[in-house]
Amino acid sequence: MLIRLLDIIFALCGLVFGFPVLVILTLIGLFDNGSPIFRQVRVGRNKAPFTLVKFRTMKPDTAHVASHLASASAITPFGGFLRKTKLDELPQLWNVLLGDMSLVGPRPCLFNQQELIDEREQRGVLNARPGITGLAQVNDIDMSTPQLLAKTDAIMLENLSIGAYFKYIFMTVAGKGSGDRVKKD
Template identity: 50%
Template sequence: MFDLTLALLLAIPAALACGLAALVIWFDDHANPFFVQTRLGRDERPFRLVKLRTMRIGTGDRPSHETARGNITRTGALMRRTKLDELPQLWNVLCGDMSFVGPRPGLPSQIELAESRRRYGVDRLLPGITGVSQVRGLDMSTPELLARTDGDYLGDWSAMRDIKLLIRTGLGSGRGDAAKL
């Protein structure tokens, strides 16, 4: 209920911000400003994650830590630093594919990450826009550590902890993005 309420409250301001950002992205890169990618959700079910485009067309379907600096657009670097590229994921929250807080959804090609998450029970969680690992500055280049850290979230869950993680994310705590900005 928390996710749905917060997503509905943020929907209009986020839509306005996304609209403005989409115009800037289109003028900067002359490409579709929205990026849709298949990710793994709860119980490894695939879903379509929506973000603002931060990389050039043709970059490929790979994790951020495998992406070179030249693939990130000028506007994309700013979007990633400010986390504005994540705003369209409110749609994923409204659709029930994601939560505000949880493990970041991995790509189907990230086999080692999926296996590690199964071992720690993290695959049973709804993925999140932010989470413990992101606030701690971890990214998907260390799948075992990432899964173990996200597994800690299972035992320590509380609504207050989620709120604190959201506040820390909003204040810029952690990166969780290994793309070379």
């Protein structure tokens, strides 16, 4: 309950105080690829679908696959900057505010990532709200290793305290973790 309250407070503050940055990034993205906002249906809590919102980092015609299956050539120059700085995640504060996500939790996967869904289901990971960051993200574990990711997510959720919640957020803001890998061309 306390984590949900913190999510609401931080997401609301982030959206209000970050609004000028969101507007600027949206305008730059509009000129970069004509479609600055990316929406995609993802697996949420209890396997319920929800629409994740991010800044677009890849060309609009890129196939909807997990990042590790996408081609590096699909990433736009501005998208590369957004990924490196993790600013592409800012619009997800809206998902947090709506209750679809938490700031800290397992990264939401696509419905076509069945191996990861099965691994997470076995470990009870899908009972939690997905998150923007977490233990796997700050340790460079991405969706290309489904078993390791699900195991790491389960460990994080089992040990998630207020202290760990703040630790993962601060580590992410400080630049720990490189985000999802994209295959080299």
